[in-house]
Amino acid sequence: MHALQFEQTGDPRFVLKYRELPDPIPASDEVLVEVDTAGINPSDIKNVQGSFAKTHLPRIPGRDFAGIVRQGPANTIGKEVWGTGGDVGIIRDGSHAQFIVIPLAAVSVKPENITLADAATVGVSYITAWQSLISSGHLQKSESAIIIGANGSVGRAAIQIARWKGARVIGTVRDAKYQQDVMNAGADICINTSDENAQETLLTATNGHGANLVFDTVGGRMFEFGLRVLAEKGRQLVIASTEAHRVTFDLIDFYHHEAQLIGIDSMKLNLSDASALLEQMRPGFESGDFKPLPIAQHYPLEKGVEAYIASMNDIKGGKTMLHMK
Amino acid sequence: MHALQFEQTGDPRFVLKYRELPDPIPASDEVLVEVDTAGINPSDIKNVQGSFAKTHLPRIPGRDFAGIVRQGPANTIGKEVWGTGGDVGIIRDGSHAQFIVIPLAAVSVKPENITLADAATVGVSYITAWQSLISSGHLQKSESAIIIGANGSVGRAAIQIARWKGARVIGTVRDAKYQQDVMNAGADICINTSDENAQETLLTATNGHGANLVFDTVGGRMFEFGLRVLAEKGRQLVIASTEAHRVTFDLIDFYHHEAQLIGIDSMKLNLSDASALLEQMRPGFESGDFKPLPIAQHYPLEKGVEAYIASMNDIKGGKTMLHMK
Numbered sequence: 001m002h003a004l005q006f007e008q009t010g011d012p013r014f015v016l017k018y019r020e021l022p023d024p025i026p027a028s029d030e031v032l033v034e035v036d037t038a039g040i041n042p043s044d045i046k047n048v049q050g051s052f053a054k055t056h057l058p059r060i061p062g063r064d065f066a067g068i069v070r071q072g073p074a075n076t077i078g079k080e081v082w083g084t085g086g087d088v089g090i091i092r093d094g095s096h097a098q099f100i101v102i103p104l105a106a107v108s109v110k111p112e113n114i115t116l117a118d119a120a121t122v123g124v125s126y127i128t129a130w131q132s133l134i135s136s137g138h139l140q141k142s143e144s145a146i147i148i149g150a151n152g153s154v155g156r157a158a159i160q161i162a163r164w165k166g167a168r169v170i171g172t173v174r175d176a177k178y179q180q181d182v183m184n185a186g187a188d189i190c191i192n193t194s195d196e197n198a199q200e201t202l203l204t205a206t207n208g209h210g211a212n213l214v215f216d217t218v219g220g221r222m223f224e225f226g227l228r229v230l231a232e233k234g235r236q237l238v239i240a241s242t243e244a245h246r247v248t249f250d251l252i253d254f255y256h257h258e259a260q261l262i263g264i265d266s267m268k269l270n271l272s273d274a275s276a277l278l279e280q281m282r283p284g285f286e287s288g289d290f291k292p293l294p295i296a297q298h299y300p301l302e303k304g305v306e307a308y309i310a311s312m313n314d315i316k317g318g319k320t321m322l323h324m325k
Numbered sequence: 326m327h328a329l330q331f332e333q334t335g336d337p338r339f340v341l342k343y344r345e346l347p348d349p350i351p352a353s354d355e356v357l358v359e360v361d362t363a364g365i366n367p368s369d370i371k372n373v374q375g376s377f378a379k380t381h382l383p384r385i386p387g388r389d390f391a392g393i394v395r396q397g398p399a400n401t402i403g404k405e406v407w408g409t410g411g412d413v414g415i416i417r418d419g420s421h422a423q424f425i426v427i428p429l430a431a432v433s434v435k436p437e438n439i440t441l442a443d444a445a446t447v448g449v450s451y452i453t454a455w456q457s458l459i460s461s462g463h464l465q466k467s468e469s470a471i472i473i474g475a476n477g478s479v480g481r482a483a484i485q486i487a488r489w490k491g492a493r494v495i496g497t498v499r500d501a502k503y504q505q506d507v508m509n510a511g512a513d514i515c516i517n518t519s520d521e522n523a524q525e526t527l528l529t530a531t532n533g534h535g536a537n538l539v540f541d542t543v544g545g546r547m548f549e550f551g552l553r554v555l556a557e558k559g560r561q562l563v564i565a566s567t568e569a570h571r572v573t574f575d576l577i578d579f580y581h582h583e584a585q586l587i588g589i590d591s592m593k594l595n596l597s598d599a600s601a602l603l604e605q606m607r608p609g610f611e612s613g614d615f616k617p618l619p620i621a622q623h624y625p626l627e628k629g630v631e632a633y634i635a636s637m638n639d640i641k642g643g644k645t646m647l648h649m650k
Contacts, residue, residue: 219576241576248573251544251566255588263580 002324003097004304007058009050012308016048016061018301024093024101031072031104033081037120038095039064040311040320041153043267047089048308052267054090061089062096062322064123066116072104082110082278084123085271096304098324106271108278111285118292121153121319125293126281127274128266129157129215132237133165135277136262137213141166144206148226149217150187151178153293153319154239158215159185164289167213170205172198181317193225202229210234220244227259235260294318301325327649328422329629332383334375337633341373341386343626349418349426356397356429358406362445363420364389365636365645366478368592372414373633377592379415386414387421387647389448391441397429407435407603409448410596421629423649431596433603436610443617446478446644450618451606452599453591454482454540457562458490460602461587462538466491469531473551474542475512476503478618478644479564483540484510489614492538495530497523506642518550527554535559545569552584560585619643626650 001023006015026032044061046052066082083106088094093101110119133139145162149155150171162169163186171187173179174194182190191201203210210231216222219241226236227249238261241247254261269277284290296318299307304322311320326348331340351357369386371377391407408431413419418426435444458464470487474480475496487494488511496512498504499519507515516526528535535556541547544566551561552574563586566572579586594602609615621643624632629647636645 219580223576238576238580240580245575245577246573247576248571250570251548251563251572252570254586255544255563255565256590257588258590258593259588261579261586263582263584265581265583268583 001098002301003060004062004301005058005060006048009048009055009057012045012048012312013305016305016308018304021060021097023099026071026101029104030101031069031076031107033065033067033100033102034070035065035067035095035098035100035324036116037066037324038062038322039120039123040307040322041124043124044089044094044096045308045312052090056091059089060093060097062094063088064120065095065100066110066119067100069107070099072107076104076107079107080110080116081107082119082122083108083271084127084274084278085269086267086274087270090267096301096322098301102271106275108275108282111282113286113288114292117321117323120321121293121295122278122285123274124266125153125157126161126290127269127277128154128239128264129161130277130281131266131269132215132239132264133158133161133213136264137215137235137237139165139167139213142168143212144168144170144231145213145215146170146172146202146211146226146229147187147215147217148172148193148222150182150185150190152217154217155182156185156293158217159187160290161284164284170202170211172202193222199225199228206231213237218242220247223247224249227254230257230259233258235262237262237264239264239266295321297321298323326423327626328385329387329626330383330385331373334373334380334382337370337373337637338630341630341633343629346385346422348424351396351426354429355426356394356401356432358390358392358425358427359395360390360392360420360423360425360649361441362391362649363387363647364445364448365632365647366449368449369414369419369421370633370637377415381416384414385418385422387419388413389445390420390425391435391444392425394432395424397432401429401432404432405435405441406432407444407447408433408596409452409599409603410594411592411599412595415592421626421647423626427596431600433600433607436607438611438613439617442646442648445646446618446620447603447610448599449591450478450482451486451615452594452602453479453564453589454486455602455606456591456594457540457564457589458483458486458538461589462540462560462562464490464492464538467493468537469493469495469556470538470540471495471497471527471536471551471554472512472540472542473497473518473547475507475510475515477542479542480507481510481618482615483542484512485615489609495527495536497527518547524550524553531556538562543567545572548572549574552579555582555584558583560587562587562589564589564591620646622646623648
């Protein structure tokens with residue numbers, strides 16, 4: 001089969017290669033999936049760059065995929081499946097290839113009403129948003145949720161999950177040009193945090209109290225901004241810290257607010273864990289409450305290295321997808 | 326009656342006065358308690374100093390008390406009660422007086438096996454530790470708990486609650502002279518964080534994983550130390566930040582650890598809320614699992630201002646108590 005592979009970590013333009021490799025062979029408790037489409041996520045790039053200590057080399061990267069089961073138990077053959085996992089591309093080969101082997105326990109049939117190409121946009125973004133808002137954040141109907149970085153893929157997934165849950169959804173962006181996209185994605189309002197009165201506007205939008213839940217998909221310099229627009233007993237969920245590892249905040253304000261800060265790392269979920277969450281989300285896709293994420297650019301697998309490079313330029317218009325044929 | 330009172334906030338030695346005031350009169354849904362003994366807590370001192378925006382002046386300070394009901398429904402008269410509340414001394418008069426009025430809903434009979442003087446040591450310290458470890462931290466049997474500042478009153482209460490819950494209890498102190506006290510209070514081990522290898526020792530003591538729960542009663546420069554000895558998916562509970570309001574930490578480490586930071590402010594619990602928690606803790610005192618806190622010094626009410634000043638010197642040997650007769 002053809003696949004992207006890296007033998008050492010570093011700049012994807014130098015270490016990532018388009019290769020001819022042997023087709024993988026599933027064990028008795030696994031299935032072989034012919035990948036139709038796979039998304040490139042920021043964590044795939046970080047993985048190639050060497051950010052993850054657990055990555056075994058050589059390795060095929062790629063967490064998200066949609067495809068068709070070609071080998072496995074008879075009742076799975078021909079099924080159109082979707083998936084993702086924090087283990088793929090790290091301790092087992094990933095989806096940026098024509099075939100991927102996954103555990104039988106991770107087989108999840110994609111919603112019938114979306115295409116394979118659209119199903120491959122869902123994985124990391126929706127899993128991370130669901131883990132954050134629902135599993136860890138326990139977002140409730142009629143609560144308010146501020147989504148920092150609402151125009152990113154995780155942010156867009158979060159808008160739809162929060163809206164489906166019945167929360168008031170407030171998006172933030174750092175560039176006015178994305179405000180309409182965030183509104184179109186389903187936010188009740190969208191604030192540009194580059195405006196000097198952004199904090200005041202957010203407090204006004206939450207009746208002066210701040211939000212019950214802040215989902216911070218950015219971190220770094222937005223971290224403390226998030227805490228300042230959090231209500232008493234509010235929960236701030238963090239999944240990233242761009243530009244800065246270290247952040248600073250007022251601990252006395254934090255405990256007087258009885259605030260909670262909750263870290264989430266979707267890479268802790270393996271293929272089977274993630275499959276269980278996709279199963280929970282499938283009805284939302286079937287009903288149309290959850291929509292596949294917008295795609296900014298398409299690449300064939302043989303141009304995968306170019307796709308990685310293009311994706312590194314932080315595409316806010318949508319996802320970068322690899323098509324295997 | 327006699328009482329301590331302040332008409333303006335500031336240094337207790339100048340603004341706190343020992344006064345003759347009218348006896349308070351309970352409403353139909355309240356009772357009058359003749360205070361036997363009342364503890365002085367750090368928050369009482371901060372209250373007089375002016376740290377709390379909600380304090381109505383003039384005010385009698387004091388959150389904790391034990392005493393005897395003198396007026397109220399017939400079935401309450403003569404009962405020996407204990408209590409505390411984040412509202413007393415703030416928006417209603419507190420316990421540093423011969424009498425205090427409390428809501429009928431806040432009447433809680435003290436355990437029979439401890440004296441009134443000992444019952445008055447319990448309030449804020451146990452309430453805060455219980456809220457933190459049990460209500461917010463959901464400490465489980467066989468988990469490990471690191472208690473930072475284990476020799477303080479809240480720390481000692483936490484040792485006993487964590488031990489009663491069946492957790493492995495690790496205390497930390499900043500001065501070797503308190504290590505034996507912490508062991509005597511029931512910790513499984515006690516580490517001196519002034520030792521340069523303290524972090525390593527704590528990790529070894531938790532099988533290299535860090536603790537499931539860190540209860541940080543100190544904050545400030547201990548805040549990040551706590552995060553470094555926290556296990557994956559661990560919860561760090563914060564109730565204070567001495568010496569520094571602002572703290573710094575690595576947000577990427579935090580979310581990769583899937584850590585949780587939870588702020589707790591016992592002043593958010595009013596007399597009735599706190600009474601409900603004391604009711605939950607009473608069996609622990611009756612069984613001897615929970616012990617009254619050690620008392621460092623006793624003062625009669627008329628020397629209350631001296632007691633405040635003595636208490637401001639951060640007494641680690643135990644609590645400062647006011648006796649009303």
